[in-house]
Amino acid sequence: MADYKLNNDAELLRLIRSDEPQEAEALFAAAREVRNEQYGNEVYFRGLIEFTNYCKNDCYYCGIRRSNAKVKRYRLSLEQVLNSCRMGDVLGFRTFVLQGGEDPWFTDERVVEMVAAIRQAYPDHAITLSIGERSRASYEAFFRAGANRYLLRHETANDEHYRKMHPPAMSLAERKQCLYDLKDIGFQVGAGFMVGTPFQTPENLLEDLRFLEDLKPHMVGIGPFIPQADTPFGAYPGGSLELSLKMVALTRLLLPKALIPATTATGTINPQGREKALMAGANVVMPNLSPKDVRKLYALYDNKICTGDEAAECRLCMEGRIRNFGFVPNMARGDYVGWTARVGTGA
Ligand code: SAH
DSSP: OOOOOTTOHHHHHHHHHOOOHHHHHHHHHHHHHHHHHHHTTEEEEOEEEEEEOOOSOOOTTOTTOTTOTTOOOOBOOHHHHHHHHHHHHHTTOOEEEEEEOOOTTSOHHHHHHHHHHHHHHOTTSEEEEEOOOOOHHHHHHHHHHTOOEEEOOOBOSOHHHHHHHSOTTOOHHHHHHHHHHHHHHTOEEEEEEEESOTTOOHHHHHHHHHHHHHHOOSEEEEEEOOOOTTSTTTTSOOOOHHHHHHHHHHHHHHSTTOBOBOOHHHHHHSTTHHHHHHHTTOOEEOOBOSOHHHHTTOOSSTTOSSSSSOHHHHHHHHHHHHHHTTOEEEOSOOOOTTOOOOTTSOO
16 A cells, blocks of 8 residues: 655645546545444445425525525424434434525524424434534533534635635634534534635635544544535535545545545435445445435535435435445444443433
C-alpha cells in the first residue's frame, strides 16, 4: 500500500489537486484497505426520514432555504413519523435518521416528544437527529429523551468560505461549537462538508480535513455540491465525482474508524456514485424511509434520486447495488467501533 504522509499539508494538497486517475485509484485502494481493517466489507444501513422541509435558515446553496417561495412545505405528523419507523423496523432497519430543515414549529418540547415516542417503541434502535443548530440545553434534552446520534455537517471549515455560503446571521464558530457540545454531551456525532461549492479552494478542503482531525467525529458525510435552480447558487457548476471520492478516501485514511456514508448526492451525479464511494472507503448507506408523497418536496438540490420509490424498494435496491460490488449489508445498529454508551443514558 502506498505510504501517505498524512500530516504533511503539501502532500494532502497535492493529492487534492491531482487529476491523475492512477493516483486517485491508489488512494481509493489504500482507503478500502483501512476500511476493511476496521469494518470488513460490511455496509451499514440507516433509514432516513425527512420529516420537515420548513426552514428558518437561508443557506445560499440549499433548495429548502426560507426564501425559496417555490417549495411546497410539509411537516410529518408524529403518527406519520412513527409509521415510517414501523415500516423501517419491518424492513430490518435498526437506525432511524430524522432529518429536517430548521423548523421552529418543532420546539424542543415537540422534538423531545417525537424522540421519546420512538425510543419507547424501539428501545434498542439508534435514533439519529439532523435538525441543525440548537442550544446546548436543547441538545441535552434530546439526548435525555433517547437520541443517540446527531448529524451536523460543518459545510466548510474556513470562516471566509463559510460566510460566502451563508447569510450574515450564521457563523462557522457557532456551528463548530454545536459540534463540540454534541460530542461532549455524549452523542455519536457526524460532521461533514460539500465538495465543489462555489468559491471553494483546495486549501479549504485541506482545512476541512484538519478540522475533522481535531473534532474526531464518529461519522462524516461528504457529497458533491449540486446546484438547485431556485437558490442564489443555482447557476454555479456542481462538484465533481472524482474530487468527492478523493475526499471520502482521504477522510478514511485520516479517521480510520469513521462511519462514512455513500451519500445520495454522490449517487445523484453518477448512476454508480454510491458504489464508487464505497469503493473509496465509505461504509454506510442511508435508504429513504420518508412517505412517498413527500419525497420530491425535500429537494435540497435538483434531480435528487430515489424520490419515486417506496421504502421497501429503496431497501432492496441498495442491497442489490452493494452486493454487486462485493459488499455485504449489515442491518445492525452499527455503532462507531469501540463505542460504549454513557452510563445512565439511553445512548
Ligand atoms: N438542516 C439540517 C440538515 C438538512 S440538510 C442542518 O442544518 O444540518 C443536510 C445536508 O444537505 C446539508 O448539511 C448540506 O451539506 C447538504 N446540502 C444542502 N444543499 C445541498 C446542495 N445544493 N447540494 C448538495 N448538498 C446539499
